[in-house]
Amino acid sequence: MNNNNNYITVLAPLVVFVLFVIIWHTCVVIFSLPPYLVPSPYRVFGVFRENYAVLLSATFLTAMAAIGGLLLSVVLGTSIALLFSQSKIIRQSLYPYAIFLQTVPIVAIAPLIVVWFGNGFTSVIVVAFIISLFPIITNGTMGLMAVKPQWIDLFVINNASSWQILFKLRFPNAVPYLLTGAKISSGLSVIGAIVGEFFAGYGARYHGLGYLITFTSGQMKTDYLFSAVFMSTILGLVFFGTLSLISNYILRKWE
Amino acid sequence: MYYENNVQALQDIDFCVTQGEFVSIVGPSGCGKSTLIRIIAGLIDNYVGDVRVAEMTKTDEQPLALVFQEANLLPWRKTLDNVRLPLELAEVCENVQKEKSLAALDIVRLKDFAHAYPRELSGGMKMRVSLARALVTKPQLMLLDEPFSALDEITRQQLNEDLLRLWQQDQWTALFVTHNISEAVFLSSRIIVMSDRPGRIIADVAIPFSYPRTPQLRSSVEFAQHVGKISSLLREGTYE
Ligand SMILES: Nc1ncnc2c1ncn2[C@@H]1O[C@H](COP(=O)(O)OP(=O)(O)O)[C@@H](O)[C@H]1O
Ligand SMILES: [Mg+2]
Numbered sequence: 001m002n003n004n005n006n007y008i009t010v011l012a013p014l015v016v017f018v019l020f021v022i023i024w025h026t027c028v029v030i031f032s033l034p035p036y037l038v039p040s041p042y043r044v045f046g047v048f049r050e051n052y053a054v055l056l057s058a059t060f061l062t063a064m065a066a067i068g069g070l071l072l073s074v075v076l077g078t079s080i081a082l083l084f085s086q087s088k089i090i091r092q093s094l095y096p097y098a099i100f101l102q103t104v105p106i107v108a109i110a111p112l113i114v115v116w117f118g119n120g121f122t123s124v125i126v127v128a129f130i131i132s133l134f135p136i137i138t139n140g141t142m143g144l145m146a147v148k149p150q151w152i153d154l155f156v157i158n159n160a161s162s163w164q165i166l167f168k169l170r171f172p173n174a175v176p177y178l179l180t181g182a183k184i185s186s187g188l189s190v191i192g193a194i195v196g197e198f199f200a201g202y203g204a205r206y207h208g209l210g211y212l213i214t215f216t217s218g219q220m221k222t223d224y225l226f227s228a229v230f231m232s233t234i235l236g237l238v239f240f241g242t243l244s245l246i247s248n249y250i251l252r253k254w255e
Numbered sequence: 256m257y258y259e260n261n262v263q264a265l266q267d268i269d270f271c272v273t274q275g276e277f278v279s280i281v282g283p284s285g286c287g288k289s290t291l292i293r294i295i296a297g298l299i300d301n302y303v304g305d306v307r308v309a310e311m312t313k314t315d316e317q318p319l320a321l322v323f324q325e326a327n328l329l330p331w332r333k334t335l336d337n338v339r340l341p342l343e344l345a346e347v348c349e350n351v352q353k354e355k356s357l358a359a360l361d362i363v364r365l366k367d368f369a370h371a372y373p374r375e376l377s378g379g380m381k382m383r384v385s386l387a388r389a390l391v392t393k394p395q396l397m398l399l400d401e402p403f404s405a406l407d408e409i410t411r412q413q414l415n416e417d418l419l420r421l422w423q424q425d426q427w428t429a430l431f432v433t434h435n436i437s438e439a440v441f442l443s444s445r446i447i448v449m450s451d452r453p454g455r456i457i458a459d460v461a462i463p464f465s466y467p468r469t470p471q472l473r474s475s476v477e478f479a480q481h482v483g484k485i486s487s488l489l490r491e492g493t494y495e
Binding site for chain 1: 293297298320327329330331341343345392
């Protein structure tokens with residue numbers, strides 16, 4: 001039963017993918033779509049075979065920037081959530097600025113970040129970091145606050161310090177919430193890294209996926225563009241999948 | 256004692272519990288029993304009056320422990336680590352923590368489940384873990400706020416017998432809140448009956464049965480008489 005289910009979770013999306021590629025190909029042939037508008041899957045695969053070294057190294061660099069941004073956001077976001085959990089006044093005065101992170105159009109401030117952090121890896125990480133920070137802060141704060149009042153009573157009766165209440169009660173309670181936040185942020189961090197690479201580069205020899213996307217679209221190399229977009233999607237999926245695995249592993253304890 | 260919304264929870268409460276007694280408090284729900292327990296536990300401090308709990312006799316003893324209506328175990332901690340919590344918070348050395356916690360689990364007959372998570376335990380077992388966690392600090396006064404009210408009758412009776420056994424072994428003083436009268440009669444050496452809100456003490460009844468008490472006591476005539484007496488006292492207090 002369980003095994004059967006596992007097969008289906010892997011097989012079903014694969015079947016959808018194959019169907020999608022078939023329909024895509026059929027449409028290109030039937031409507032004779034020009035390659036610069038919609039290249040056939042066959043062409044995209046061809047481009048991928050010719051340029052796989054560039055595409056893979058670009059994916060790797062983008063992945064590194066996204067991981068950097070994600071790690072930073074987990075560390076800083078958790079710290080900010082810990083700060084937020086300390087008093088209502090702190091939450092009330094700082095929360096609007098946290099929402100700002102969520103609402104600011106990242107494309108609009110990315111150029112500013114490049115001005116501040118230079119035209120390189122650091123800027124890309126910062127963009128990925130900013131876009132992934134908000135879910136960690138909100139989920140973390142929620143988890144730190146959502147402790148049963150009786151648990152607090154239990155700790156108070158045993159003369160726990162506020163430090164102990166924070167790290168032996170509130171923080172462990174927040175772990176599942178933080179992991180949910182990190183899962184949401186994992187996808188965002190990839191988006192952030194790619195947007196960052198629209199504006200900042202890694203020098204003349206090394207490129208990220210964001211650069212490949214802007215460059216190939218400028219040159220009307222739509223088939224190349226498709227393969228770069230494809231790699232970005234795969235990267236986002238791998239990030240989300242990895243985070244889900246890590247989260248399930250850690251949460252075995254939390255039921 | 257008044258809450259912020261001007262609800263008066265308690266009025267003219269005055270009683271004294273001698274060391275080693277098992278005192279139950281019964282009263283209609285909402286009459287302030289939990290409030291009273293929380294005041295004694297030191298969780299509420301904006302009351303008028305005076306609460307004194309016996310001085311600690313040994314340095315490593317906690318004066319009091321509280322068992323709640325729910326087992327209140329932390330789901331991310333194994334049974335042993337839940338029991339260990341009070342010692343961990345007091346920063347007792349790790350080996351001692353483990354040793355004392357295992358001993359506490361042993362007296363509630365759950366040593367085999369030391370490494371299980373709370374979700375793997377039944378309701379009655381969780382409550383026994385909760386008792387072990389309260390007992391691990393060797394308290395002089397145990398406050399129990401309707402600890403068995405969420406359990407089925409059979410489990411409740413078993414836990415009542417367990418509780419009495421533990422109480423006789425360790426000689427702590429028990430203050431036990433319940434709205435189940437036969438439970439109160441079975442356990443207590445004394446029952447304090449409270450009125451509707453604002454809670455006042457309307458009767459203080461001694462229960463003469465000697466300890467150790469056996470399950471057969473529940474079917475005796477004297478037992479039924481005491482249950483009847485407490486019930487009518489409660490009724491009077493409620494529909495005055
Ligand atoms: N935190 C609180 N704030 C305001 N009113 C409360 C609070 N806790 C309890 N009360 C009120 O005080 C009264 C006594 O409550 P409680 O002590 O919980 O009663 P019991 O445990 O006997 O059922 C109730 O009327 C309840 O509504
Ligand atoms: Mg109550």
